[in-house]
Amino acid sequence: MKLRADRAQFAEAIAWATRTVGTRVTLPALSGVLLEAVDGELICRATDLEVSATVTVPVQIDRPGKVLLPGRLLAQLVARFPDQPVEIDASSDRVEITCGRASFRVRAMSAEDFPTLATPADDAPTGTLKADAFARLVAQVARAASSDEGRPVLTGVHLDASEGTLTAAATDSYRLAVRSLAWEDAIDGSALVPARSLQEAAKAASEVGGTVQVVIEDGQVSFRFEGRVLTTKLIEGSFPNFRALLPDAHETSVVVNRAELVEALQRVSIVAMGQANTPVTLTFEDGQVDLQATNQETGDAAEALRAEVDGPGLSIAFNPTFLLAGLEATGTPSIRIELRDGLKPAVLRPQADEDEVTDDLTYLLMPMRVS
Amino acid sequence: MPAMRLLVARLTATYDGRLSSTLTSAVRLLMVKADGCVAIHADVGAYKPLNWMNAPNHLDDQGDRWVVTNPKGEVLTIELEEVFEDVSYALDTERGLTLDGVEKELQALLADHPDHLEPGLRCVQREFRTDLGPVDLLCRDPQGGAVAVEIKRIGEIDGVEQLTRYLERMERDPLLTPVRGLFAATTIKPQARVLAESRGIGWVEIDLGLLRGEEELHPRLF
Numbered sequence: 001m002k003l004r005a006d007r008a009q010f011a012e013a014i015a016w017a018t019r020t021v022g023t024r025v026t027l028p029a030l031s032g033v034l035l036e037a038v039d040g041e042l043i044c045r046a047t048d049l050e051v052s053a054t055v056t057v058p059v060q061i062d063r064p065g066k067v068l069l070p071g072r073l074l075a076q077l078v079a080r081f082p083d084q085p086v087e088i089d090a091s092s093d094r095v096e097i098t099c100g101r102a103s104f105r106v107r108a109m110s111a112e113d114f115p116t117l118a119t120p121a122d123d124a125p126t127g128t129l130k131a132d133a134f135a136r137l138v139a140q141v142a143r144a145a146s147s148d149e150g151r152p153v154l155t156g157v158h159l160d161a162s163e164g165t166l167t168a169a170a171t172d173s174y175r176l177a178v179r180s181l182a183w184e185d186a187i188d189g190s191a192l193v194p195a196r197s198l199q200e201a202a203k204a205a206s207e208v209g210g211t212v213q214v215v216i217e218d219g220q221v222s223f224r225f226e227g228r229v230l231t232t233k234l235i236e237g238s239f240p241n242f243r244a245l246l247p248d249a250h251e252t253s254v255v256v257n258r259a260e261l262v263e264a265l266q267r268v269s270i271v272a273m274g275q276a277n278t279p280v281t282l283t284f285e286d287g288q289v290d291l292q293a294t295n296q297e298t299g300d301a302a303e304a305l306r307a308e309v310d311g312p313g314l315s316i317a318f319n320p321t322f323l324l325a326g327l328e329a330t331g332t333p334s335i336r337i338e339l340r341d342g343l344k345p346a347v348l349r350p351q352a353d354e355d356e357v358t359d360d361l362t363y364l365l366m367p368m369r370v371s
Numbered sequence: 372m373p374a375m376r377l378l379v380a381r382l383t384a385t386y387d388g389r390l391s392s393t394l395t396s397a398v399r400l401l402m403v404k405a406d407g408c409v410a411i412h413a414d415v416g417a418y419k420p421l422n423w424m425n426a427p428n429h430l431d432d433q434g435d436r437w438v439v440t441n442p443k444g445e446v447l448t449i450e451l452e453e454v455f456e457d458v459s460y461a462l463d464t465e466r467g468l469t470l471d472g473v474e475k476e477l478q479a480l481l482a483d484h485p486d487h488l489e490p491g492l493r494c495v496q497r498e499f500r501t502d503l504g505p506v507d508l509l510c511r512d513p514q515g516g517a518v519a520v521e522i523k524r525i526g527e528i529d530g531v532e533q534l535t536r537y538l539e540r541m542e543r544d545p546l547l548t549p550v551r552g553l554f555a556a557t558t559i560k561p562q563a564r565v566l567a568e569s570r571g572i573g574w575v576e577i578d579l580g581l582l583r584g585e586e587e588l589h590p591r592l593f
Contacts, residue, residue, distance in 0.1 A: 018546075072543075072544065072545050072546075075545060076545045079545075147482065147493075147494050147495050147496055147497070148479070148482050148483070148494075148497055149496060149497045149498055150479060150482075150497060171592065173591040173592055173593060174589065174591055174592065175592070176592060218427070218442065219427075219442075236406075236426065236427075237406060238405065238406055240593055245592050245593060279588070319589065343590075345592060364592065366589070366590055366591060366592050367590075368588050368589050368590075369587065369588050369589070369590065
């Protein structure tokens with residue numbers, strides 16, 4: 001195999017493939033990236049048997065062929081290459097990689113040991129979403145997933161495709177984010193996708209743009225972009241019945257400027273953050289919300305904001321990190337907070353005028369007890 | 372609502388898949404879990420069924436004959452000769468194993484409340500695998516830097532040595548490097564503190580009572 005590639009394209013391809021697959025290597029061949037030069041294209045493949053990534057970039061091929069190179073080493077090298085074409089010559093088992101005046105000889109790994117990648121079946125039903133809308137949905141929802149491997153189902157994002165809509169939900173048991181999005185081309189099915197894989201798919205959506213094709217199959221889901229495919233195994237187990245957690249009524253509804261609340265919360269949280277998980281208390285009264293945090297070691301902080309409060313006033317305390325994540329996810333200039341009492345979950349939603357279209361996002365947040 | 376179904380029955384079973392096996396007629400416990408797993412238990416042994424079929428599978432209940440098949444083509448056939456009990460219960464959503472021992476409890480609590488380790492710290496993964504074994508927590512600090520956390524009940528020199536080895540392996544990973552080390556325990560011996568500091572590893576003593584109280588302070592949705 002001998003080829004010449006654009007450095008930026010090549011570096012981006014290798015970075016995405018190696019990052020997507022992660023670091024959980026169980027077989028030596030899985031630490032490699034399989035490069036295959038054929039028909040004017042370089043196909044880069046990586047897998048850890050859970051997630052598979054395929055990236056295709058246009059290259060100038062002198063001699064087609066394939067070679068398996070150590071993934072992390074290759075990613076490190078190309079990230080630091082000067083901005084000049086990259087040449088790869090795999091005439092022997094010492095593969096020569098040249099960029100400008102830098103040249104490296106890297107020992108190839110046995111390409112025969114590299115597994116066949118999981119790919120979506122050609123005839124599987126395929127849904128289509130706008131890539132930017134998909135990336136936004138993932139950014140809003142996946143942050144609520146848990147990082148606790150001890151509860152695997154909570155480390156996933158539940159995707160439910162039905163009646164022309166994709167509904168994504170994630171929860172770490174303290175908060176729940178749910179968002180729906182209309183398909184361009186709809187499919188039906190459901191999948192519990194590892195949040196990390198979904199976030200890499202979203203990254204690809206942001207980088208590549210256009211549309212993303214989603215294929216939900218038995219045990220796996222695939223995301224196809226222009227020049228990239230990510231296939232990931234699904235998490236086994238039952239996702240909690242999140243719809244049952246969503247309250248069907250509220251006593252008090254508050255509309256507040258999001259940026260002002262974020263800034264006030266960040267300021268007040270500086271005091272709260274000094275001590276582990278110190279809550280920030282929000283008191284809603286006529287026309288205003290008071291934020292307040294007390295830290296026995298550092299001191300107190302308080303700030304008041306204007307707010308439209310509809311219903312009885314009340315106080316409720318939140319983990320400031322979780323509240324900030326919810327405020328960031330909503331995205332609109334104003335947000336609506338729906339409350340029942342100080343110990344029941346609060347709902348955050350984007351707030352818009354009647355003629356405006358907003359994301360169909362619900363962020364449910366469990367309050368903290370204040371001693 | 373999916374439920375766990377328990378049958379006490381005299382039954383025979385044959386399994387046909389990677390190998391074949393037969394259970395002759397006897398009274399056994401037959402369990403069908405809400406996620407679809409089917410297991411046949413005898414009155415000996417702690418946790419391992421005599422025969423079982425993981426989900427996803429298809430259970431064809433023909434009355435006194437059950438045929439369970441999975442996508443790999445394996446087939447478990449159960450002949451129910453006499454059923455003594457047949458009950459179904461919807462169990463609570465499983466919150467996962469509460470691992471015994473203070474170390475595991477500390478790990479779980481610190482994963483949920485990484486602020487107790489360092490303000491602003493965010494837990495990325497528990498039991499993060501390295502070539503030399505799993506490090507207890509992989510975290511990111513507010514600047515995005517990777518932090519490897521090793522947790523012990525009593526912090527001694529051995530634990531610092533263990534974390535040093537993990538850090539050396541993790542530093543080789545371009546996606547992680549640079550990695551900071553943080554040694555956490557309910558009590559840390561003076562020698563371990565000195566060794567950690569000499570190696571640029573941070574240490575923190577954890578108040579388990581305060582951490583347990585955090586769970587009370589922060590109720591869950593389910």
